[in-house]
């Protein structure tokens with residue numbers, strides 16, 4: 341039977357939002373705005389209030405990695421400049437892009453300053469310090485505490501760091517913090533993450549109404565446009581459209597036979613690999629990675645005497661202090677890597693509520709942090725759920741050591757095992 345699912349109506353909107361984001365990067369200076377490079381773990385809902393165009397490093401690098409020719413060019417430039425090949429691949433990509441002075445959209449404009457955060461991943465300190473060295477632009481760094489069970493003292497520390505950031509932004513832009521704007525943006529950011537959670541939950545439906553590849557693209561505005569009305573409106577439309585697809589029994593792939601989860605980042609330079617799964621009737625219906633941009637990890641975090649449900653719940657802010665505290669809560673809550681227990685709670689949620697038949701675990705050599713604890717988690721999954729698991733080694737953005745033939749052979753064996761189960 342021919343496969344007749346219509347293309348998503350919001351697809352073009354998603355593309356337009358992403359294009360506009362990078363157009364704003366190109367035209368920032370012509371429009372009299374400041375341009376900031378930064379880690380994606382800094383809150384754009386705060387930074388935009390100072391008329392700054394923020395460019396988040398990880399999604400930018402993923403956009404480069406999506407283009408195999410460009411990503412190879414950037415890897416070679418980073419190699420030549422002496423950056424180790426086992427560094428974070430997003431870092432190498434971005435530094436390669438600086439060295440080559442180009443981007444997927446034309447010449448890479450230099451920022452006015454660079455903002456960095458030491459949150460889950462300390463790579464960022466070196467990433468942005470090197471970007472600063474290569475461009476001669478200043479870098480400003482804040483940090484967050486690392487905590488499994490978040491307590492008030494952790495939030496107090498993070499809020500103090502955010503206040504340092506506000507003072508810096510006031511100095512470099514000459515603008516005062518717009519308190520009302522902050523309250524509004526923080527509320528919008530929460531609305532978008534709530535919607536993203538609802539969207540992820542829609543994949544519990546059988547058949548799943550969307551391919552994993554589409555999900556990876558559709559989540560981008562959650563990262564880039566956090567704290568804007570565009571992100572909220574877009575996600576509302578996406579959620580409604582997906583719910584309609586579920587009501588009409590529309591499947592993301594031609595014929596869903598088995599359902600799996602994907603652990604760790606995808607291979608951005610070869611998303612077509614996912615087509616092999618689609619064609620075999622294997623739907624990827626969830627991933628800890630796509631869950632990182634909602635509140636799911638917050639819900640999965642360990643609870644203790646000082647961190648009950650109320651503590652984690654969003655409290656609509658009424659002033660700047662409360663808004664900064666909500667940023668700290670939401671940022672620290674969704675940090676996945678400081679807690680193996682939170683990771684397992686999330687995996688349990690996926691395994692038990694999404695009707696999962698198997699697991700694909702990418703042992704990602706391009707990232708220093710997301711694979712932490714992964715092999716232990718894979719062993720735990722095997723013991724607990726006794727489902728077929730395929731683990732493979734690759735790099736999310738560097739195609740140089742990737743053998744498509746080898747992975748496809750492994751995938752074929754995994755598919756046969758899944759079908760037998």
Ligand code: SF4
Pocket residue numbers: 398428429430431461462463464706707708709710
């Ligand atoms: S979390 Fe991984 S991919 Fe992200 S910056 Fe750190 S090392 Fe790189």
